[in-house]
Amino acid sequence: MNTDDLIDFLATRVEPVDPHRQDRQALAALLMSFAAATAAVIVALGLRADLMEAMVSAGFAMKIGFLVTLVAIALWGLRKGARAGAADPVPLGLLCVPLVLLWMLGALELARLPLASWRATVLFYEWPVCLLSIPLLSALPLVALTLVVREGAPTHLRYCGALTGLCAGGLGALAYAAYCLNDTPVYVGVWYVAGIAAVTAFGWLMGPRMLRW
Amino acid sequence: MQSADVDLDHLMIASQAGDAQAHHDLLRQASTHLRAYFRRQLSRYGHGLDAAEDLLQDTLLVIHTRRQAYLPGSPVLAWIYGIARYKLIDFLRARHRSFSHLPIEDAEHVAAQDGYEGIDTARELRKALASLPNNFRLPIEYVKLEGLSIAEAAARTGMSDAAIKVSIHRGMKKLAAILSEARP
Structure with missing residues (x-):
């Protein structure tokens, strides 16, 4: 078939399309996979006993604020960057802002504590659960978001893979926060960050495979 | 520019x-x-x-x-x-x-x-065309690909002019539907 015929053919039926459909799909994927991850936490781990008091505490607000910021940066980057021909539009150095703030809070926390209790603060007894749960809980958000991102025909597959992983990791961590008792910046800055970083790295590695179209 | x-x-x-x-x-x-x-x-x-x-x-x-x-x-x-x-x-x-x-x-x-x-999408198009029944495929091939007129295609297939036009129209819709489904 020659190209002119192909063009005539393709223009015989042109259905209107909605360029914002992908935004809605992303929102639906985000909400549904987050709800599923939270349900998994409730069933498998249970809610933290002090959830009501924790909800109004500064530590919990700091933790949730940090995670929501990561998810928001990732979504912003994906919305702009997960398109054919998009330059990497979001300076990923932006991610350093919440991270450095969190680590500064962590450093202040440690500075107030005697050296002897640092080890116990960092290695809070549940850290293996945290480190394992966040990637596991991220699996469903990762799959759901990957499907939506791929629809957008991205061409920067590692960049988009990493941001998809970051977003999924953040959602997994938010779900895990419904169970986790430890709201200290040291703990969040080490184990939450490690779990999310693992999912982000996975996305960076697998981006060229999982996002190709 | x-x-x-x-x-x-x-x-x-x-x-x-x-x-x-x-x-x-x-x-x-x-x-x-x-x-x-x-x-x-x-x-x-x-x-x-x-x-x-x-x-x-x-x-x-x-x-x-x-x-x-x-x-x-x-x-x-x-x-x-x-x-x-x-x-x-x-x-x-x-x-x-x-x-x-x-x-x-x-x-x-x-x-x-x-x-x-x-992925050869042009090949996918040919494959989609091949999957259509003859009464849709032939009119499209004759008129759209070989460039015959409606009357010539009608003579070759033994269909009426009107039937050729309808077949092309409906065949194109079927093709477009097949192609949009085949999208990975």
């Missing part, structure tokens, strides 16, 4: 809204840009005009089937060339395994796929 790009922006937005003429113009203008681009790039790797035309058709099909993925307000040419570069890198990687890297900017964003079979 600037005015052509602005023009393409309007065409793209009209095409997203379902304007067939704008869609046609968009694809024509895009094909002019892309044909030159693919010929220039491929000639550096010893590929001929046929390969350039195949890649051009692949890219036009992506522009068509993924037109909802264009974000209104962003530069259309960048979007189109983004797709074209992606297709080009795919093509070169599938055929030049020994290339450890490609001298194309952003090549690192498209990783090599071991055992990846190049």
Whole structure:
């Protein structure tokens, strides 16, 4: 078939399309996979006993604020960057802002504590659960978001893979926060960050495979 | 260049809204840009005009089937060339395994796929056409591909002129439906 015929053919039926459909799909994927991850936490781990008091505490607000910021940066980057021909539009150095703030809070926390209790603060007894749960809980958000991102025909597959992983990791961590008792910046800055970083790295590695179209 | 790009922006937005003429113009203008681009790039790797035309058709099909993925307000040419570069890198990687890297900017964003079979969308189109029943396929082949007139196609198939027109119209709709389902 020659190209002119192909063009005539393709223009015989042109259905209107909605360029914002992908935004809605992303929102639906985000909400549904987050709800599923939270349900998994409730069933498998249970809610933290002090959830009501924790909800109004500064530590919990700091933790949730940090995670929501990561998810928001990732979504912003994906919305702009997960398109054919998009330059990497979001300076990923932006991610350093919440991270450095969190680590500064962590450093202040440690500075107030005697050296002897640092080890116990960092290695809070549940850290293996945290480190394992966040990637596991991220699996469903990762799959759901990957499907939506791929629809957008991205061409920067590692960049988009990493941001998809970051977003999924953040959602997994938010779900895990419904169970986790430890709201200290040291703990969040080490184990939450490690779990999310693992999912982000996975996305960076697998981006060229999982996002190709 | 600037005015052509602005023009393409309007065409793209009209095409997203379902304007067939704008869609046609968009694809024509895009094909002019892309044909030159693919010929220039491929000639550096010893590929001929046929390969350039195949890649051009692949890219036009992506522009068509993924037109909802264009974000209104962003530069259309960048979007189109983004797709074209992606297709080009795919093509070169599938055929030049020994290339450890490609001298194309952003090549690192498209990783090599071991055992990846190049997706030939033009072939998908032919396959979709072959899957249609004869009473739809033949009129399309005769009129749209071979360039016969309606009357000649009618004589060749033994159908009436009106039946040929209806068959083409309905066959095209079926093809478009098959193609949009076949999209990975």
